[in-house]
Amino acid sequence: MGDKPHLYLVDGSAYIFRAYHRLPPLTDPEGTPVGAVYGYTTMLWKLADDLHKADGPTHLAVILDKSSHSFRNDLYDQYKANRPDPPEDLVPQFPLIRDATRAFSLPCIEEPDVEADDMIASYARAATRKGWDVTIVSSDKDLMQLIGQCADEDLEPGVEAGGCIDMLDTMKNARIGRDEVIEKFGVPPELVGDVLALMGDSVDNIPGIFGVGPKTASKLIAEHGTLTAALDAAEGMKKSKLKERLLEHRADAELSRVLVTLKEDCGLPVSLDDMKLVEVPPEPLAAFLSKHGFTSLLKRLDAGTGSPARTTELDPARQDTKGVTPGEQGNRQPPPDYPAVDRSSYECVQTLSRLEEWIQRAHAARLVAVDTETSSLDCMLCDLVGISLALGPNDACYIPLGHGGNDMFAERPEQIEKAAALAALRPLLTSDAVTKVFHNGKYDLNVLARNGIAVSPVEDTMIISFDLDAGRQLDGIGGGHGMDELADRHLGHTCLTFKEICGTGKKAIPFGEVPLDKATEYAAEDADVTWRLYKLLKPRLAVEGGTRIYQRVDRPLVPVVAGMERHGIKVDRAQLARLSEEFASETARLEKEIHGIAEREFTVGSPKQLGEVLFDQLGYKGGKKGKSGQYSTDQSVLERLSADGAEIADKVLEWRQLAKLKSTYTDALQQAINPETGRVHTSYSLVGAQTGRLSSTDPNLQNIPIRTEIGRQIRETFVAQDGNVLLAADYSQIELRLAAHMADVPSLKEAFANGEDIHSRTASEMFGEVNRDTRARAKTINFAILYxxxxxxxxxxLGVEADEAQAMIDTYFQRFPGIQKYIVRTLEQVRECGYSETLFGRKTWFPRIGSKNQAERQGSERAAINAPIQGTSADIIKRAMVRMMPALEAAGLAHVQMLLQVHDELVFELPESDVDAARKVIENVMVSAAEPSVKLDVPLGVDIGTGTSWGAAH
Incomplete structure (x- = not known):
């Protein structure tokens, strides 16, 4: 942009809210909330420092909103009517943020009844007429109307050429010019206002044309040139929903065009020349930092080291994100300033005296990373082979406890006797004064608990990673949360693998037989890497808004779930065996009938042979071959054939279900019974489902059919110990209740408040009558819409034509417009930010939301619509689980055991005599689990049943 003056206009209001939502609550020495002030100060300092080092501005000012009223409110009284009041603890921080700006000796501009965007537009135009270039520091789409436009008229006297405008998005560290606007909106900046007028804005409550999204709006403006032309063209369009909406809501679009137009002739309270950027005088800034207790920033100022530590979201060292799909960028972290992993530095601790020295150092450090090595992956059957500790990079050790051959004559290396080592470690691992960091700590907690040590308090790097980056991708590759994957992604380090140490196949050896030098390298490295990951990832929680979900939901859940796994649930082996025989007999009968229809024998479980029978031999239409050259025979194909009347497809579907249930449950459950406890101990994953739901394996209890007779029979095999009963507590229609709250649907909220049958209410709204058929349809539609x-x-x-289904969807949205607005609003956010968010702040990333592949894009859109609802449901039941045992203990019911969590249900085991007392506690905890963090507009309902088996209680 040459040597001409260059003005930077900072959208300060955007900085404030980003700072507030990305940092934890803080108070200054006087008790005033200052979390947003600290974040704002850090961001502003960093911006000034970065621009000073680069080819930065000659002039700079920060623009803030002074009041909520503007001329737009006079034009449209519903403008920004849906915006909630600022959080209580943010309100007193607004004047302090103004003080922070002035402490940098920067102009802080705000005018009553004038929005910051209009002030920015007015200053930008005035500067370009003086021949200055302008950069707007913001990512606000409304301000993108100004980008790329260069002043070519009304130039000030003596100015030969006007200046031009671009934008700097500091969140992505990306410049936005005319080409980027065209890429985003499909039209140049001068037509962005027309696109915004059609699509509206749910945040500012600009009406637009209901049902017209960004893509449709862009297409209409690109085709017709202007908003007026697009609206005029509606009369000649073919009959469609779009035509109806354009004609019916034309006035809304024209009003919206006025509302989104930026006012460029506001009075300028500070002259452009007074915005000249000079070196920041340290005195006022030092006084401000000292007053509010920002000691770390004050030290940097005193040391003259420039900006504070760079946050991940604003780090200029990160690669440019222009053109990157939302969510792909952000979880590759700048390498920490640690030495490279040096396995030769690790110590093998073989004497009690050396162990005690490590323990003393850990107490002094107040934080230690811990990992266990075992004889197998089953935490309920394995032997503890060793423990590793880490106190810093390359400051790690391995404590062998069970090394040596299984043969009684095998030579055993020198190692501390297990009981003595555990006795020495117990005070450290149970001390409230020392934080223990694990990766997938649930496994280690169970191993150590079986060895008599109840570890607390605990941090978990796997959970931290999940709460930051669930669903996020890096360079187009899925971002998992395993230690090796995180070490490679964040530390640039490749960990030793178990196979490298223990071998594979017939030559594989147990870890207890690995030589101590190799075992030390492998085990201590795990602790070292865990320590490094914790130091890298934990600070991101505060910066990226993950603190609340981690500290209040997921972190305290780790020991709770570990305890459930250890306790397990009893299953009736004899009943399982009988079911296996029945399923085997039934699958044999079905197989015979399938062979009869096909008029030949073949392997029903072979997709290749089944495809040949269906499409080559029997001649059914629609068979499609994949890359392997064989026909697809997945469930959707068989269901289509079944709908077309193919009896063989019905039989194969039934055969598949029985065969799967037999292998997955009735056979597998018998093998899963722990010989020591006589119970089944399912393994829960806290990171297995992207939305935050728990998932289970070995066995998977999530996939037992819910409403079928076969599912009930399988649940009957889960039983209570003699003298006890099982209690099942199930949230009633929680996702529909949450949808009513989150989408603000008055009729649904009223129905739930009055205890009505929600599906009947929907049937009445949709079809005008309630009977068995309309209620069933309404139930299907209720849940389908949310997905x-x-x-x-x-x-x-529903077994209807697509046009009829679309008519039902349209009717549903007409009756419940809040649901459609919720969907539009959610998709807008995900396309803009790359993630959705639950009521508790859990983020789920959707990196393929902008994919050019239609199937990928639509799949992401469907998942994004449901994620905030399903994720909030998961958060609520997790909060209930964390609170449950303390509440039961307080009621004198500590002996009540929480055994299972499946979908929206919790299963307990307890003496029958305690059912009435426990029922009250359990119901109260579950219905109030959202509070006080979230106050719902609808009551949560819980259905509770009891019986000697899960099936009887369900």
């Missing part, structure tokens, strides 16, 4: 179902998907579920 973003398409017209074809709904048509398949």
């Amino acid at each position: 973003g179902i398409s017209r074809w998907g709904l048509a398949g579920r």
